[in-house]
Structure formats: C-alpha cells, structure tokens
Amino acid sequence: MKTISERLATALADHRDGHIDRAADAYRQMLKADPNNVDALHLLGLTELQAGRTDQAVALMARAVQLAPWMVEARLNLANALSQRGDRDNALAMWRSVLALDPSNTAAWHALGAASAGHGGAGRAGAIRALRRAARLEPTRAEIHHDLGLLLRQDDQNEEAIACQRQALSLQPGMLSAWMSLGNALLEKGEVLEAETALKRAICLAPHRPEIWFNLGNLHYRNANLEMALTCYRRSAALGLAAARARVVATLVDLRRDGEAEVALVAYLPLDGTDVSTCLEYLYLLLVRGDRQSEARSLFSRLETVPMAGRLYPVECRTALSALDLADGDPAKAVARLENLRSDNCWMFTVRSLAALERTRRQQGWHWHRPSNHDPTRPRLTSTTLGNRGRFAHNVLEYVLLRLYAQQRGCILETPDWVGGAYFELDDPVPSGPLPPWPFGRRILNGFVTGHYQGEAPVDRDALSPLFLYDYPLALRDRVRSWLRPRRQWAPWIDPPVNALRAVGKTIVAIHIRRGDFLQYGYPITETQSYVDWLRRLWPTLDKPVLYLASDDIPGVRAAFREFRPVTLHDAGPAWPGLEFLQDFHVLTQADIVGISAASGFSQLAARLNKNAVLCVEPDLATGGIKPFVGWV
C-alpha cells in the first residue's frame, strides 16, 4: 500500500509527463480519502486550469489557499486562473499576496506587471515598476524584457523600449513577438529600413502569422508604398486577422481603386470581427466621391435595420444620413437625425457638432466661407482624421502639433471640416487634393518641432491620427493661445454661463469630472471625494467662491459636491443644443481655478488655454489626492 506522499509523487510525475487525466484521477482519489489534502486540491485545480475549466480551477485552488495560506505555488496558479477567468482585480490581489510571502518571486512580479496596466495610462507606472523588478530578478528571461518593452513604448519611452526588445532578442533570437515589437518601435522612431528588416525577420520565422503581415502592411503604408501595403493587408486578412479587412479597404480607397474597395466591402461587411464602423465610413466616402448621394441615402436607410458582422449599426448609418443632410444644406435635419443617439462614435460626434454649429450660423445669418489654398506651389500637409478620429480636445491637440510642424516646415496646412476649425477663429484652407498617407507620425512631428529630429521630415502627406505634443513648452503658449480663440459669433452661447457665474461669485472654481467611456474602457477615474476633500481645505480661503461642475455625468457626480452648492450648465444659462460641451469648455477656459479630470485632454486643453486661472490642479493618481497642474513648462 502506497503512502499518501508516494501516491502524490506518482500523480505528480504523470502530471509533469503530460498524462493530465491520469494525474487528475489520482488527485481525486486522494481527495476522497482526505478532502482537505491541500496538494491534491491545488494540483487537481491545476489540471482543471489546463483543461480550460477556470471556475472549477478557481474553486479548488481557493480551497487549497484557504487551508494553507503559505502555499506560494497555489497562490500563483490561483492568480493565473482568476486572470484567465477575467477576474483581474482578484488576480492582482493574489499576485500581491504571493509577493507578501516571497518578495522576490519573479513570476509574480512579471504577471503583476503584465496584467496591471489599464487604458489611458492607468496603472502603467506601477506595471513598469513591477516588470523592471522582474527583469532585475531574472535578467536572462527574454519574455520579461519583451513585456517591459511593450509597456515602455506605450509610455512613450521608445528608446528604452527598443533596447528592451533588443535585449529580449539577444537572449532568445527566435522570439517572434520581440522582432515584431522591435519593428513597430523602430518604425515609430522613423528607422524604416531597420524596422522593415525586423518585421521581415519575424515573417521568416512565422509566415503564417497574420499580425506580422499586418504590421509590415503598416510599414509600407507609412512609406506611402500603397501597393505593397495592400498586398500585406490582404495576406493578413486572408490569414484570419479581422482588423486587416478595414485596412484593405482603406488602402484601396487611397489608391482610388473604388470599384475594388466596394467589392471588398461587400465581402467583409457580413463577416464576424470586421470593423464595420470604419468600413461604413469608407462606404459613405466611396458613394459621395462617386457622386452617388441618392443611392447612399437609400442604402444607409436600409442598412440601419440590416445586421452586419452580427449586429446592427444604427449610429453609423444615421451619421452617414446626417452627413448627407449637412452636405445638402439642411443642418437642422442633420442635427435632428442624431439628436437622441448616445454613442462614443467620433464620426457621429463630428457630424453632429458641425451640423449644430452650422445651424447656429444660419440662425445668426452670417456667412462663412472656407478659403482655398492660395499658393499651390508650396508643399502641403493635411490630416483627414481630424474629421473622424477622436473628439474635440483630441483633434484640437492634434491640430496644434500639425500647425506647429507645418509652420516650421514651411508648408500649408489644409484641413477637412472639423469641430475645432468651426469653433475657433481658424482659417486654414480646405484640402486641395488627396495626399499620400502618413500614419504613426507623432515622434517625427514632435522631434521636428522641438529640433530633436534631424532626419527626413515629410511634406505633402496626410498625417493620419498624428496625436499630440509630448511636452508643452512655455515658449509656444502665446502662439497656440492666439490660434485657439472662439469665433466671436459664438459669444451669445458661450458667454452667458460665465457671466452668470461672475454675477454670483468672485472666484469661479470650475471642476471637470469625466465619466462616460472612461468607465467602459478602464481609463483613470477621478474620484469626486479627492476634489471634495481638496475643496474643503481651499474653500474658506477664497473670496466669494462659486463652484461650476462640468461632467458628462452630472446626475452621478453632483451630489458629492452638495455642500459647495455647485452650479452646472443647466443652472447657468441657456444650453446650446448639441454643443453643451463647448459651453462647459469655455467656462473651464475662463475660470479662476480649474480642476482637471484625470487623463482628460478636454480639461487639460481648457486649462492650457485659460489666461485667468491662478491655479490649475489635477488628481494625483498615486496618492489619491490633488496636485498642481502645470500646463506649460
């Protein structure tokens, strides 16, 4: 008769040799004899995890940890099971508990780092710290350097990200994802040839992997080698990467091969995983470009009720119809069509806002004619994505970077119709013709503006989603502010809320609390309590203060500030239908004290444009408090 430990050893040997079912049977037998055998509970849980039954795995391993809280391995495996089940918070807590037992546990630091970064930079600093520790503990583990490199790149530390991927590859020359990440990071840096070599190496290692073809497609697209890009995207789509389908369509549209683009759309739109939202924008563009407006009307009306890739897309279809209304000179109808829709869709945001601004302009009866490019001999720059990727502040911040670059590079900036262009006193010419795409330009644009980039600085390109300045030097402040002044005609809508506040108080404290999609996508959330605590200390020191709250969730945040009797747009003046965000924005640009919402470009931009503010603050995510915000350094 074998002892318990002998039976465990035999089962474990089976387990290690890959005889999972036999090992699981043995663990079950042991648990029949002793239901509290922690090793059997843990290891049976592990077999369940290996079989993909995470609920059972979690239950068994949680029982083992409860009975034997010191079991590091069981905690590690439980954390992995929780993570695989999608229970991120409990997984993070479990990895931390491993570190409480074993502070130099590389696997726990690695897992904690890989799992704890959220969107918008939430948790990224902690994740990077954790991965640096893992790398220190086991400098020879390629995966750790690779994961650290990925996060560093997201954190705009591209040079170190490149070094990490090179380090990973020196340890594991066949590491596919490191070649791919290295290629992407080099491309961002503008080292196109080296990037191409890295990506081709990855393809040599795994020619069947669609994501590598996708990235190589991006490289060719970035180089305006559209034929090569199309070939790569098509391969990627054929190999199963759904994201490549919209890129195939985009490239065909750029190549002006409209017929082929339409054929691709017909093939892709019904397929699961297709980015239908983007594809419908291209469909709209193709139809309008082909002067097929009435066909577009009937098609998008019909598509509103037709499931594509498994669901309906009423927002995109109505946005297309609204854009047609606007182009037909009926902004009121365009606004009405989108009035009751709630969506984060950027194209809808732009069409609705432009339609609302145009409706106001017509009501006021003034003329607005966008100029044409007066000097076609000069090089040009444009960014078609100003009109459909990102919302207000995102696009304004992109515009700032583009205009600085265009000025310095001596080219004419042509812009599509975009919300900032209509709201601010901007007079950029409309696009005089298509330009080759230039995606991923942020680093070069920034480098050229700051004088740190000495390489080729492209012109005559369409800078797609260029993103923003990395830093906002004081030397640029007045120039940028001089560009971003609201058109005087909007004063009847944006001044009354500010005047109403000045009528009841001497010190306007305006706080912005962003919720909306920040909750959905896991971006950093501004806790109202932080601002309430800060206001309690500040309030008695202010001269006749009045608090203004700007938020996309006033009902959800107002009560927390009750003691300061907050004023919202609803109280402070007539709402500008569909453009209430601009009224909030204007108050934030005029307030004496501005409280920014964590990671919100909207209130950061307002603070940067504010000439009156004696103090701007933002949440300190590390401490949970409030800290000064310095808009220009």
Add this chain to the structure above:
Amino acid sequence: MGYYDMVESCWQLSDAALDYVKKAGRSVEASEVWEKVFAPSPLVDHERTLRESPLHDKIFLKSPYGLQYRPDHKDWVPFRHGPVDLSNENNI
C-alpha cells in the same frame, strides 16, 4: 500597513541602494552602501543586521522582509525572514 506595502518599502530601499551605486560611478563596497543607504533608513533592524550579517550582505528590516546582496548581479534583492499571516486576506 499591509504586507504588500512592506514589500514595496523594501524594494524602494533596494532602488535607493542601486541609485547610490549608479551615482557613485565606481565600484562600491557593501559596507559603504550599509553606511550611506541602509543604516540611515528607519526601516532597518540594525541590531539584527549587525548580529547576523557582519559583512552587510543581508539587511534585515523591522518588517518580515529584508535585502540580500547578489554579487553575480551586483544587486540587492528582497527576501522574507519573518512569518506573515495571510489567513486574513485583508492583511495583504
């Protein structure tokens, strides 16, 4: 203070030691790191460290954690020397 916070403090002390060596830009003896970084730290259990690690290659903190020197990596890495009670997950 939870155990994880103690681990964090321990790592921060390790970071401080690495920073000191990096800024020195030369080879630094463990005794110098002890004198300049570890000994001034209120986290360190001086008596036990001096008693059990006269060469200062193992630093005991007042928490259940400490730092040990890895000569091959020239690095100070946390370890645990005392018991931790994880029967209550709130302790973490």
